[in-house]
Amino acid sequence: xxxxxxxxxxxxxxxxxxxxxxxxxxxxxxxxxxxxxxxxxxxxxxxxxxxxxxxxxxxxxxxxxxxxxxxxxxxxxxxxxxxxxxxxxxxxxxxxxxxxxxxxxxxxxxxxxxxxxxxxxxxxxxxxxxxxxxxxxxxxxxxxxxxxxxxxxxxxxxxxxxxxxxxxxxxxxxxxxxxxxxxxxxxxxxxxxxxxxxxxxxxxxxxxxxxxxxxxxxxxxxxxxxxxxxxxxxxxxxxxxxxxxxxxxxxxxxxxxxxxxxxxxxxxxxxxxxxxxxxxxxxxxxxxxxxxxxxxxxxxxxxxxxxxxxxxxxxxxxxxxxxxxxxxxxxxxxxxxxxxxxxxxxxxxxxxxxxxxxxxxxxxxxxxxxxxxxxxxxxxxxxxxxxxxxxxxxxxxxxxxxxxxxxxxxxxxxxxxxxxxxxxxxxxxxxxxxxxxxxxxxxxxxxxxxxxxxxxxxxxxxxxxxxxxxxxxxxxxxxxxxxxxxxxxxxxxxxxxxxxxxxxxxxxxxxxxxxxxxxxxxxxxxxxxxxxxxxxxxxxxxxxxxxxxxxxxxxxxxxxxxxxxxxxxx
Amino acid sequence: xxxxxxxxxxxxxxxxxxxxxxxxxxxxxxxxxxxxxxxxxxxxxxxxxxxxxxxxxxxxxxxxxxxxxxxxxxxxxxxxxxxxxxxxxxxxxxxxxxxxxxxxxxxxxxxxxxxxxxxxxxxxxxxxxxxxxxxxxxxxxxxxxxxxxxxxxxxxxxxxxxxxxxxxxxxxxxxxxxxxxxxxxxxxxxxxxxxxxxxxxxxxxxxxxxxxxxxxxxxxxxxxxxxxxxxxxxxxxxxxxxxxxxxxxxxxxxxxxxxxxxxxxxxxxxxxxxxxxxxxxxxxxxxxxxxxxxxxxxxxxxxxxxxxxxxxxxxxxxxxxxxxxxxxxxxxxxxxxxxxxxxxxxxxxxxxxxxxxxxxxxxxxxxxxxxxxxxxxxxxxxxxxxxxxxxxxxxxxxxxxxxxxxxxxxxxx
Numbered sequence: 001x002x003x004x005x006x007x008x009x010x011x012x013x014x015x016x017x018x019x020x021x022x023x024x025x026x027x028x029x030x031x032x033x034x035x036x037x038x039x040x041x042x043x044x045x046x047x048x049x050x051x052x053x054x055x056x057x058x059x060x061x062x063x064x065x066x067x068x069x070x071x072x073x074x075x076x077x078x079x080x081x082x083x084x085x086x087x088x089x090x091x092x093x094x095x096x097x098x099x100x101x102x103x104x105x106x107x108x109x110x111x112x113x114x115x116x117x118x119x120x121x122x123x124x125x126x127x128x129x130x131x132x133x134x135x136x137x138x139x140x141x142x143x144x145x146x147x148x149x150x151x152x153x154x155x156x157x158x159x160x161x162x163x164x165x166x167x168x169x170x171x172x173x174x175x176x177x178x179x180x181x182x183x184x185x186x187x188x189x190x191x192x193x194x195x196x197x198x199x200x201x202x203x204x205x206x207x208x209x210x211x212x213x214x215x216x217x218x219x220x221x222x223x224x225x226x227x228x229x230x231x232x233x234x235x236x237x238x239x240x241x242x243x244x245x246x247x248x249x250x251x252x253x254x255x256x257x258x259x260x261x262x263x264x265x266x267x268x269x270x271x272x273x274x275x276x277x278x279x280x281x282x283x284x285x286x287x288x289x290x291x292x293x294x295x296x297x298x299x300x301x302x303x304x305x306x307x308x309x310x311x312x313x314x315x316x317x318x319x320x321x322x323x324x325x326x327x328x329x330x331x332x333x334x335x336x337x338x339x340x341x342x343x344x345x346x347x348x349x350x351x352x353x354x355x356x357x358x359x360x361x362x363x364x365x366x367x368x369x370x371x372x373x374x375x376x377x378x379x380x381x382x383x384x385x386x387x388x389x390x391x392x393x394x395x396x397x398x399x400x401x402x403x404x405x406x407x408x409x410x411x412x413x414x415x416x417x418x419x420x421x422x423x424x425x426x427x428x429x430x431x432x433x434x435x436x437x438x439x440x441x442x443x444x445x446x447x448x449x450x451x452x453x454x455x456x457x458x459x460x461x462x463x464x465x466x467x468x469x470x471x472x473x474x475x476x477x478x479x480x481x482x483x484x485x486x487x488x489x490x491x492x493x494x495x496x497x498x499x500x501x502x503x504x505x506x507x508x509x510x511x512x513x514x515x516x517x518x519x520x521x522x523x524x525x526x527x528x529x530x531x532x533x534x535x536x537x538x539x540x541x542x543x544x545x546x547x548x549x550x551x552x553x554x555x556x557x558x559x560x561x562x563x564x565x566x567x568x569x570x
Numbered sequence: 571x572x573x574x575x576x577x578x579x580x581x582x583x584x585x586x587x588x589x590x591x592x593x594x595x596x597x598x599x600x601x602x603x604x605x606x607x608x609x610x611x612x613x614x615x616x617x618x619x620x621x622x623x624x625x626x627x628x629x630x631x632x633x634x635x636x637x638x639x640x641x642x643x644x645x646x647x648x649x650x651x652x653x654x655x656x657x658x659x660x661x662x663x664x665x666x667x668x669x670x671x672x673x674x675x676x677x678x679x680x681x682x683x684x685x686x687x688x689x690x691x692x693x694x695x696x697x698x699x700x701x702x703x704x705x706x707x708x709x710x711x712x713x714x715x716x717x718x719x720x721x722x723x724x725x726x727x728x729x730x731x732x733x734x735x736x737x738x739x740x741x742x743x744x745x746x747x748x749x750x751x752x753x754x755x756x757x758x759x760x761x762x763x764x765x766x767x768x769x770x771x772x773x774x775x776x777x778x779x780x781x782x783x784x785x786x787x788x789x790x791x792x793x794x795x796x797x798x799x800x801x802x803x804x805x806x807x808x809x810x811x812x813x814x815x816x817x818x819x820x821x822x823x824x825x826x827x828x829x830x831x832x833x834x835x836x837x838x839x840x841x842x843x844x845x846x847x848x849x850x851x852x853x854x855x856x857x858x859x860x861x862x863x864x865x866x867x868x869x870x871x872x873x874x875x876x877x878x879x880x881x882x883x884x885x886x887x888x889x890x891x892x893x894x895x896x897x898x899x900x901x902x903x904x905x906x907x908x909x910x911x912x913x914x915x916x917x918x919x920x921x922x923x924x925x926x927x928x929x930x931x932x933x934x935x936x937x938x939x940x941x942x943x944x945x946x947x948x949x950x951x952x953x954x955x956x957x958x959x960x961x962x963x964x965x966x967x968x969x970x971x972x973x974x975x976x977x978x979x980x981x982x983x
Contacts, residue, residue, distance in 0.1 A: 037626070037636065038677065040634075040719075041629075043628065046634070104754070104755075111705075113705050142691075145689045145690035148689065211628055211629075211630060212628045244630075246630070246631045247631070322633075331605070440617070442618070486622035487622065488586055488588060490586065490587055490588060490670065491671045491674050493623075
């Protein structure tokens with residue numbers, strides 16, 4: 001039996017995880033870092049546009065302040081975000097970005113040598129700090145390099161696939177994980193566990209998320225009894241490359257790109273006359289989808305154009321080189337000369353593991369940060385540029401809080417509990433992998449994608465949601481009859497995908513039920529049968545708990561500090 | 571799709587360490603849609619034919635660097651290679667790294683090398699509460715160096731990585747150069763010492779394989795060239811040698827070889843002595859290799875232009891064209907020469923073709939020497955070797971001045 005004992009275990013190799021590891025490492029804590037892929041392969045690296053901080057470097061942003069940033073975020077969240085958490089995030093933002101710069105992030109620069117900032121959706125001032133259109137990649141690599149300076153104190157377990165939390169009597173004791181190289185199940189024990197496992201985009205077929213953002217990281221605690229919050233709020237990014245669903249950064253609109261329909265019209269003037277293309281993502285996505293539904297998609301098909309041609313060669317090459325590269329490589333289109341065909345696609349999971357401002361969950365010793373967590377700073381809709389900020393700010397908080405809690409305790413001693421948990425998990429997997437049925441898990445997943453893409457999407461209604469829920473439950477039944485997985489222990493991705501698909505089914509159920517019950521339209525959740533926001537009844541967080549018969553819902557109040565709900569106009 | 575879907579035949583290297591003694595190939599037929607990538611095809615195979623097929627993947631947008639592999643003989647990213655126009659696709663794992671299973675290789679060595687070169691910023695004095703100020707120009711110097719996604723394609727394509735397991739590899743050189751050009755970094759040229767020993771930059775053979783393989787169109791070779799130039803400037807030939815600071819006077823590490831003319835008279839002596847005829851003849855045949863090749867070149871004076879104003883301490887670069895017969899045609903080649911003031915106050919001309927392997931040297935003002943970009947050769951203003959592998963001094967050109975016009979001629983051998 002392989003058991004690894006550390007004071008603290010961090011799961012997830014992306015920005016939030018890295019930041020937590022760094023922070024705990026600085027406290028001298030013995031950290032075990034578990035990631036299913038090598039950290040620099042994480043989805044954080046795909047973030048393009050930038051990271052928000054009220055630095056006031058932009059000539060038009062001199063009056064910007066963390067408070068204005070907080071207000072924009074609250075308004076963007078359609079007043080569902082917890083305002084105390086938002087204020088923590090926005091007040092930490094300038095410090096965080098400057099810190100990242102000191103560590104070596106190659107941000108783009110203004111002529112005066114300060115960090116360059118660009119306008120972004122839903123923001124009153126240009127405050128998104130960027131490094132061309134590779135901001136996430138730059139920050140991820142820089143933080144990884146920083147980890148290399150303290151790597152002696154941290155044990156990295158890369159290509160270890162976390163699959164189950166060990167929780168005993170309301171206290172988190174560790175987790176079980178696959179070693180991909182041997183296919184063996186191993187146990188990790190610690191005084192605290194930090195989850196930074198990213199989003200659950202792969203519940204959808206049309207998603208900008210990577211293959212690794214599956215949502216298993218949210219499902220593990222869900223299965224173990226930790227509640228999830230606000231899962232029905234799923235962000236659709238307005239501009240994803242048609243067919244490939246690859247992200248075309250919001251920065252392309254921030255730099256001045258147009259959205260054009262079949263009539264050659266900049267249709268955003270009808271939906272957000274003031275902000276135009278840089279309205280928040282939920283607004284823009286709905287506008288594009290409406291254009292398509294009303295037959296004004298290009299050639300009456302299901303896409304519109306993102307037009308960058310007027311920006312000129314120099315600006316595109318300098319600020320959006322990644323976008324240009326993707327378009328040329330995959331569609332053979334050069335955005336300097338041709339408009340880019342785009343359509344909204346799933347992009348971000350606002351909901352996640354329910355935790356407080358210190359990233360603590362209701363289970364003792366279990367912390368969550370980043371996209372898998374729901375503090376909640378994004379409420380019903382996240383503003384572009386706030387996700388990188390959340391990962392770094394709350395990654396730091398989680399690492400610090402968890403680190404302080406376990407500091408000096410020494411690695412825990414192994415007890416019978418771990419052995420039991422391992423045997424139990426082994427048995428579960430044995431059963432899952434040898435069902436000997438006829439269904440292919442991948443076909444079930446394709447069906448799930450179809451359901452989620454068509455029925456639990458930007459515009460929702462009771463009828464479709466009910467039918468979606470029925471179909472998901474039918475798929476769950478079908479899943480109990482899956483074929484046995486492929487043999488072999490070394491790098492057997494068939495095994496991990498099967499588990500991920502099982503997780504996808506459960507999370508999709510939580511999303512659908514949450515959306516069905518919430519009879520209002522708020523942020524990214526828009527019900528055609530309840531088109532108005534209903535603050536009286538629904539200004540509250542959805543909490544979902546796992547039971548054998550599906551999620552059990554309850555509600556939790558939203559925290560207010562300075563801003564009372566008002567009509568949201570852009 | 572109205573007609574039958576197009577199909578592509580995939581030939582994939584398969585190896586399961588638990589079963590197979592050695593790798594073999596298996597073929598699969600995959601229906602291809604417009605815009606389908608190799609990565610999507612691999613997923614098609616995994617999901618429909620064989621769940622045990624192992625390959626790494628994550629972002630599918632060419633930023634995570636997981637899916638580097640060999641596709642139809644070329645290294646690249648599976649998520650960035652379209653199948654559309656290919657009838658058959660041969661997929662193999664990255665080279666130069668140990669194979670674990672199918673298309674999954676052990677990247678440990680690769681990551682260790684990244685760690686070895688210390689890729690992190692060592693900041694100068696940190697401004698309090700403010701970012702470092704960095705001009706857009708300084709930031710621009712890092713363009714093409716910080717976009718690397720560590721996919722390993724260049725490492726697999728590099729022949730030196732195959733020959734010398736200690737060679738850090740193109741990606742590592744690129745990272746070193748990136749930090750070297752970062753105006754915020756304190757270490758500066760100390761960084762070069764990590765890659766300038768006998769397993770380092772000098773082993774790069776300029777094959778440009780890394781550039782061809784790079785899915786981000788970066789140019790590690792160019793970075794290596796920059797590092798080489800910097801290394802020579804600061805004489806970090808090897809970290810084992812005594813490190814010289816800027817103030818140290820540069821002393822030749824080896825006695826300068828005799829100039830060509832002296833060598834010729836030595837040969838004469840050998841002939842006159844009537845000994846070692848064969849060996850001498852052999853040597854004689856070799857001499858043209860060290861001097862300028864004359865075959866096919868049109869002899870005679872070449873017009874350069876107005877006589878330049880030459881500072882006694884600084885050579886002036888001039889361009890002229892030299893003509894050559896090739897397949898019955900007369901072709902002009904642009905050439906470079908440096909005009910220097912000689913001791914008698916007249917002008918001499920130096921041919922900057924390195925006598926080691928024929929790269930073109932350039933004058934570096936910061937250390938007042940001619941530097942060769944390839945293997946660290948250096949020459950003083952007269953063309954004598956001061957450092958590195960060149961066997962002989964730089965060749966001189968004959969100089970003629972008519973009125974105000976300068977003419978050059980290759981030294982007649």
